[in-house]
Amino acid sequence: MCAAVTTLDYPVELSPPDISPYREGNTGIPYATSFESGQPGPHVMVSALVHGNELCGALALDWLFRERIRPVRGRLTLAFVNVSAFGRFDPADPSASRYVDEDFNRVWSPEVLDGPRQSVELARARSLRPLVDTVDLLLDLHSMHHPNPPLALAGPLDKGQALAEAVGTPALIVRDAGHAAGTRMRDYGAFGDPGSRRAALLVECGQHWERASAAVAREVLMRFLLATGTIDPAVARARLPTDPPPPQRAIEVTEAVTIRTDAFRFAQPFVGLEVLARAGTVIAHDGDEPVVTPFDDCVLVMPSRRLHKGMTAVRLGRYVDTRAAA
Ligand SMILES: [Zn+2]
Structure with a gap:
C-alpha cells in the first residue's frame, strides 16, 4: 500500500482570527x-x-x-x-x-x-x-x-x-x-x-x-x-522578550531566477538558505537548460513551489555585511 499523498506539506497549527x-x-x-x-x-x-x-x-x-x-x-x-x-x-x-x-x-x-x-x-x-x-x-x-x-x-x-x-x-x-x-x-x-x-x-x-x-x-x-x-x-x-534580538546578517540577492518554460524543475528538494559552495552547481532545469549557481557560496532564497512560466523560481544571493558588522 502506498503512503497517503496529502495536499498538506506542512501542518496547520494556527487558526485564522475573526477579522469581522x-x-x-x-x-x-x-x-x-x-x-x-x-x-x-x-x-x-x-x-x-x-x-x-x-x-x-x-x-x-x-x-x-x-x-x-x-x-x-x-x-x-x-x-x-x-x-x-x-x-x-x-x-x-x-x-x-x-x-x-x-x-x-x-x-x-x-x-x-x-x-x-x-x-x-x-x-x-x-x-x-x-x-x-x-x-x-x-x-x-x-x-x-x-x-x-x-x-x-x-x-x-x-x-x-x-x-x-x-x-x-x-x-x-x-x-x-x-x-x-x-x-x-x-x-x-x-x-x-x-x-x-x-x-x-x-x-x-x-x-x-x-x-x-x-x-x-x-x-x-x-x-x-x-x-x-x-x-x-x-x-x-512590556510586550517584548527581555533578551535583545540576535545580531543581524544580510544576504544580497544578485538575481532572481525567472521561469522561462513550462517544464521547470529543481535538481534537489531545496527549501531555502542552502549555501552552495561551488559556482556552476546545477540547481534546476528549465526545459532542457540547466540553471547553475553563478558564483561560489551562493545562497538560495525562498525557492517557490509555484513553478510556472514567468514566475520567480528562486532568488540567488550572497552573505554581505550589515552596517553593524561593517
Ligand atoms: Zn506573502
Missing part, C-alpha cells in the same frame, strides 16, 4: 483603520493578509487591536489586505487562499494600477492606493511556504536595509529587487525611490501555518512600532 470586527474601519476603506496621535510624526502602516493564506500578520494585528495600543506620535494605520482570499481560507487546503484572481503583491506599478486589467486583487489595490500614497513607513507582514528562519525583505535600496536594521529583527535581512512578474507593494512609488525618505519593510515570519510565526509577527510588529517612535517605549518593552 475590523470590516468597518474608519478610513472609508474596508478593513483599514487609522489611529491619529494628535502629535507630529510619520504615518506608519502595518499590513497583513497581502496573501490570504498567511495568518501570522492577521493574528498580530488582531492582537494589537485587542491590546488597545495607540500611537503617541504620528498616525498608525492597520490594514487587512486581501480579505477576499482570506475569506476562503480552508485548513484542509490552506494554500488555495493565497489569492483569488492574481497575486496582490505583483500589481503595484502605475502601469498595472492605472491600466485596464480587472481582478479582485487589483480592485483592492486600487482602493487601498490613496491610503498607501500617504504612508511614510510600511511594515508588511508575510510568511513562507517552507519552514525557513524569518527573513526581512528589505528591497534593493540602502534605506530598506537601514529600516530592517532599525527594527532589529529578524536576524536575516534579504536585499532583493522583487519579481519580473510584477511590483510588490513594498517597492511601490516612493518606497522604491532612493531619493525619498519613505520606506517599506516586508517580513516573512516563518512557515505559513506554524505556531512560532505568530509570535515572530507580534515581536516584529512591536519592534517596528518602537523603532519608528510610534508607540510608548514602555508599552513595547
